[in-house]
Amino acid sequence: DQQVKQNSPSLSVQEGRISILNCDYTNSMFDYFLWYKKYPAEGPTFLISISSIKDKNEDGRFTVFLNKSAKHLSLHIVPSQPGDSAVYFCAATPNRDDKIIFGKGTRLHILP
Amino acid sequence: SAVISQKPSRDICQRGTSLTIQCQVDSQVTMMFWYRQQPGQSLTLIATANQGSEATYESGFVIDKFPISRPNLTFSTLTVSNMSPEDSSIYLCSVGRTGSADTQYFGPGTRLTVL
Numbered sequence: 169d170q171q172v173k174q175n176s177p178s179l180s181v182q183e184g185r186i187s188i189l190n191c192d193y194t195n196s197m198f199d200y201f202l203w204y205k206k207y208p209a210e211g212p213t214f215l216i217s218i219s220s221i222k223d224k225n226e227d228g229r230f231t232v233f234l235n236k237s238a239k240h241l242s243l244h245i246v247p248s249q250p251g252d253s254a255v256y257f258c259a260a261t262p263n264r265d266d267k268i269i270f271g272k273g274t275r276l277h278i279l280p
Numbered sequence: 281s282a283v284i285s286q287k288p289s290r291d292i293c294q295r296g297t298s299l300t301i302q303c304q305v306d307s308q309v310t311m312m313f314w315y316r317q318q319p320g321q322s323l324t325l326i327a328t329a330n331q332g333s334e335a336t337y338e339s340g341f342v343i344d345k346f347p348i349s350r351p352n353l354t355f356s357t358l359t360v361s362n363m364s365p366e367d368s369s370i371y372l373c374s375v376g377r378t379g380s381a382d383t384q385y386f387g388p389g390t391r392l393t394v395l
Contacts, residue, residue: 171320211284211372211386212323257323267338268324268384 171195172260174271182279184213189274191258194239198260202268203232203243206255215256216243245276253278282307282375284387292393295352295364300359301390303373308353313345317370326371329356363394 173192181187182206199220204212204280218225218232218241228262231244258271283306293299303312314326326346327335335348349357360367370391376384 172321209289209388211374211388213386214384267325267328272320272322 169194170271171198171269172258172271174256174258174274176274177266177272178275178277180277180279182247182248184247187243187248187252187276187278189243189245189256189258189276191241191262191271192239193241193242195262195269197258197262198269200261200264201232201234201241202259202261203230203258204257204270206273208255212257248276248278250280252276259277282309282385283387284373284375286371286373286390287389288390289388290391290393292395293395294365295394297360297363298361299363299392300357301371301373303356303358303387305354305375309375310348310353311376312356313374313376314348314356314358315372315374315386317372317389318366319368323372326358360392363381365394368373368392 171194183222197209203215206212207216214268216227216230218234223234229245234241255273255275257273260267285304287302288307315323316326317323325338326341327337327348329335329348329350331350331353345361347359348371372386372388374384374386
């Protein structure tokens, strides 16, 4: 039973355009959400997070939006760059002390 | 930040055998975690290993199948015992501290194939 769902296994975006990665969750107890980025043969690295008390968090080219009523969050990357090609994992946790539940990941391809 | 290395990076094993995966961290950490990513699936937490206490296993994972050692604050091992093809996965260790989910650092993973 997937509590964190990333329904797009892959996404291709032209360099310079906006990349939008989507994530849905089912557990209403989730209170803290994270995005991780993973390159081949490397472990995932933390990218950006958002607490449920906010609906938007921005860090440079990366913005995460949270819609609690829809149990949906998205990661926006603008402008997209070749180095953004990676697998992106959405994750959630009931609080920052608890274990993290990951989605299956979305592979992002940035096209030249 | 923390730099984490894992050995081996990959292995191909026969069913019925066991493999021990090592995780080394460049600094002392209290909490270490072991994850599994089966093909096409999400990262799933196997267990939490704190130095000085027995590992805590998540539902669906048992110590007989995945024994863990944590002899000191910079090292841990995960053994995959009596392997079957269903154990073919990427196994990752990670470190973190309580209250900071966004500062959890991952090792590069061990890709295991069981024939």
